[in-house]
Amino acid sequence: MQSKEIQIKIIPRAKKIEVIEFTPNSFKIRLTAAPVDGKANDQLLKILAKHFKIAKSCLVITKGLTSRNKTVNILC
Numbered sequence: 001m002q003s004k005e006i007q008i009k010i011i012p013r014a015k016k017i018e019v020i021e022f023t024p025n026s027f028k029i030r031l032t033a034a035p036v037d038g039k040a041n042d043q044l045l046k047i048l049a050k051h052f053k054i055a056k057s058c059l060v061i062t063k064g065l066t067s068r069n070k071t072v073n074i075l076c
Contacts, residue, residue: 004074008048011068012040017047041065048072 007026014030021028033043041061049056058076 005062006072006074008044008070008072009068010040010044010070017043019047019051035066038065041070044070045072048074 012035033039064070
């Protein structure tokens with residue numbers, strides 16, 4: 001299977017986890033985790049894995065590890 005790239009904008013430290021906006025290649029997601037020690041990135045990958053019904057190990061953040069704007073590759 002070929003990898004798919006999606007663009008994501010996150011809003012950390014929100015009151016609840018929710019997908020605000022969704023298009024086939026982009027998401028806007030509110031996260032409850034703080035952007036400290038990779039906690040927000042970890043929570044993001046868990047949400048995306050659940051949404052796409054794949055293993056978390058199939059997702060890789062390729063751009064924006066320390067930014068609100070991220071690029072994630074789906075490898076599986």
